[in-house]
Structure formats: structure tokens, C-alpha cells
Amino acid sequence: MTGELAIQTKDLTRVFGAFTAVDHITFDVRVGEVFGFLGANGAGKTTALRMLIGLLAPTSGSARVAGHDVVTESEAIKHDIGYMSQRFSLYEDLTVRENIQLYGGIYGLSNRQIRDRTERLLARLGFESAANDFVRALPLGWRQKLAFSVALLHQPRIVFLDEPTSGVDPITRRQFWELIYEAAAAGTTVLITTHYMDEAEYCDRISIMVAGKIGALGTPSDLKHQFGTESIDEVFVTLARPDAAGGAGGSPP
């Protein structure tokens, strides 16, 4: 790792034709931090994420993730990170146990590691009785908790979560966040995107992307103070629609 930094970007930029999706973003994420990566639809979050996980080459600028360069060492990054999204995470036609085994195999774990970690994972989630159920038969909340645990199976240093709680019931959504806190307490760095503004408050620090740039970055309480608002929701509105926010006050840093 580069000191205490899990993610380090410098002027990271991606251009598609005439459109600059990500425009010279520079930020760091510390080891063990829960980092909220927010922004309006189309602000460039997904493009930035795809560069950080080694799926898309930057046009210019640089980024290091888990100590590896995203351009020259993108394969190494894939071993050191976990990834889950709402849309794609598990194979619905496989059972819970089969999904765990599949991902363990993909990440190169030994049979013994897979066996041990499968049992531990099932016990921790209380899923023993559902081990042989097809994933498609599980409620969404179960699936998302399982997907998160599977994303951590190879003990990555960083896990990227793309809208993991979308559509999940409010109690399960909160249980999911406890899993995030546990992972962070164990030293895993978490980078998460969400459209639930209350969840932004659960992060150690957040960044808000606006039109390809980072419009704000800091702890939730710092940002509220800086923008003179009561909630992150209002900070978000002020940044994303400067004309509409009216007297909400505050100016971008």
C-alpha cells in the first residue's frame, strides 16, 4: 500500500468523444475508511468507478488502488478488490453455497479455504438453513447481504459497492450498513454509492461529483457546516442545481 492510502487519484480524466465524463478528479481514500461516492445521475460516478476497478482506461491522469496503478497493474487490482452492485452480483440459478464456491474458485482460493470460509460466512449471516436454496428464491435483502459477503470472500483490501441497498426494506438496509461497519472495523476500505441521502451520513467522508468534477469532499458534518445546511440532502441539492437552491446558502469550496 502507499502509506495509509487505499485509493489515490491525481487529475483522473476520461473523455468520450467531445464529452468529458470525468474531469481531473483528485482525491484520496484512507485505509479502513467508509467513503461515500455521491453525485447526480450523469455526473460521472460510474465512469470514475470503472476506472478505479480497472475496467476502463483513463484518458489522462493517474490513480492507484490498493497500491497498484490502474493502467499498468489493472489485473493486480482485481485480486485486491471486491465489487458488488444492485444489478449484477450473484447467479440466480445457482444455490447460495454454489455461488460462494464459484466466487471462491474465481478468486483462486484453495478448496480448503473455500470450505472453511463458506461455513463461516453462512453462520455469520444465519443462512445455514438456506445454503441449498436457489439465490432467485431469496428476498432481495438476503441476496444483497450474501452478495456483500461474497464480495469479501477473498479478503480484498477495498470493496466497491454500487447502490447496494436500492429497493431493500428499511430494516434490512440498516442491517446491511452494520455489515459495512464490521468490514471497515476489520480494516477493509469501503467505497459506496447510494441515492439514499441518510446513508451518506453513515460514511466517514463523502465526495459529491458534479459535471465530472468533485464538487465537495469532506466529512458529512464538515460539508453541512460548510454549506450552512441541516442535511446532506440539502448540500446535494445546492451543488447539483445551483440555480434551484435559492437561498440555501453556501458556495462550492
Next chain:
Amino acid sequence: MSPATAQSGTRQSDADAVVVDALVKRFGPIVALDGMSFSVRAGELFGFIGPDGGGKTTLFRILTTLLVPGSGTARVLGQDVVKDLWRLRQRIGYMPGRFSLYPDLSIEENLRFFASVFGTTVEREYSQIAPIYSQIEAFKDRRAAALSGGMKQKLALCCALVHRPEILFLDEPTTGVDAVSRREFWDLLDRLKATGLTIVVSTPYMDEATRCDRVALVQRGRLLALDTPRAITQSFDRPLLGIRANDRYRALLAIRDYPQTHTIYPFGDVLHFTDKRQRAAPEQIARDVTAFLESRGFHDIRAGAIPATIEDSFMASMGAPEDNQQAPFRSTGAA
């Protein structure tokens, strides 16, 4: 929520745009709708609020004549959704949750296609769609596939409105949409409602409940409550306290050990707490929980009564979360 509250939605009158009685729909062993009854008044902006898998989409597909109920009845605009489906289809607008327009057609081509299906033209109906269409008309030659999420949403809404429906069904129009665009979409619905249109909308975002005249809280195919957002939150049946302390997550874990804890949930930067002593004064509850946290070494503690939100009410009425159920889904045979 008391059963009486939920029942108040089932009174019928001539002014009802939707009347649903004991609606049941099963898919194999899965009970998608478990005996729903309610009515929606003409001109109302009515919301179905709840997580995925609650039956919202199944309900909307039945109300829009795309799916036949297992048992029970549903009438929309006075017509039966099964027997009168052809007449009804002329009168309702439906925006499904998944983007369902033709990606290879342009904005204008999609709109012309939907108008022609209903035997009309964009020109004739222009005044109906103008408030929304004017926002995307500059891009009318762009293919639907190349549109941003917000533009797709506006186009889909135009296509659902182009035949001047008397009632509009919107299935999760704001899912996956950022917080600012969601507000703007609700502003748009307010304008449509002002024209007299009845609007039935579903959403997983609890904070959107306050934008509706009345809401039904939905989980696992049942209505947990049905009323105005205000009445639902006011019927929260015990004092609710907001608690802050120096370390929110550790404070949450500590309060779980507190013998008087009934519920404790994080809500953004504050913890929402209810006490087992349902009738105790909030001030007393606040003093006691503060003393407990101090005894555990916390500082900067602030605790005081706060009004319940829809999400508090939802969690209070959902009982056990899906995780605590014996089986992932209740099968037809189970109680």
C-alpha cells in the same frame, strides 16, 4: 398501525377511481398479493410505498389489465380490469418500472408510435404533453437508447400521457434516480395532478410519501397501513427520541444492551430510539437513556422527542424484517 386505520381506505364511493377488493395473486408457491383491499379517489395522488418484492409491480400490472388476478376484484374508472379490459386500456396511462420504449426509435418516433396505437396524433394531443415534452423536444431526433436517465423518464411519461388518460399508473418512476432529479419528478407530478388527473405511483423511497395525498405502506403483498402521510406518522404509538452521542456506531451497539430499549435504528446522523415503557414521558426516557450512555463513557449526548417519519412508521408496522422469517417467502400453505 391499527387494522382500523388500514380499513378506512376500503370505503367505496362514486368518486373512487380505483376500487380493489380482496385481491390475491400467486406465482407458484409465492404469494405476490395476499388479499389487498383499498380504493383511490378521483383526482388523488396516491402512493404505494415499500421495498422490492412487496407486490407493487404485480398490483400495477393487474390494475393496468396486463395480468389477471388469482381471486378478488379490481375496478378502475368504474370498469372491471378483466371483463372491460379493452375499453379500460383506452382510458389509462401506464409507465412501467423498466424502461419500455423502443431504443432504436427517436424521441419523436416513439411518441408518434404511441399516439398512433391509440388512434391519435402528437399534434392533436400536444397541449396534454407540452409541459413535459417541451423539456426534451430540442432532442427529438435523438434515439431513445442515447438519452440520459432523466430524459428517458420524461419521454416515457409523455408516451404514457399522449392519449389523454384519465388515470396514470407510474411503477417506481424514481428508482435509481438521484435525490435532486427525484424532487423534480415529483414537482412534475404535482403539475399533472393540478390538471385533475388521478395518479397512482409506487416507490421504495420512504421520504417520497410526503409528496402524496394518501399512501399505502406495502410489504409482502399486504397493506401495513393506508392513510394520509400525516395521519400515519401521527399514529406512531409511543414516544420517539432522537439521540446523538460522540460515537454514533458504538452508541448504537451500547443502546442495544440497554434493558429499556424497544427499538434503536440509525437515521442519518441521529439514532431513533423507542422505550419499552410505552406510556413514559419523553423527558423521563431521555434522562434515563442519557444516564445509561454516560455510565458507558459516552459524552456530548443529546436526547429528545422527535416526530416520527414514514420510515419509522413503516419499520414499526412491518414487524420482523424479512431476515427473521422462517422461510424467505411465505408459501401458500403457511400461516
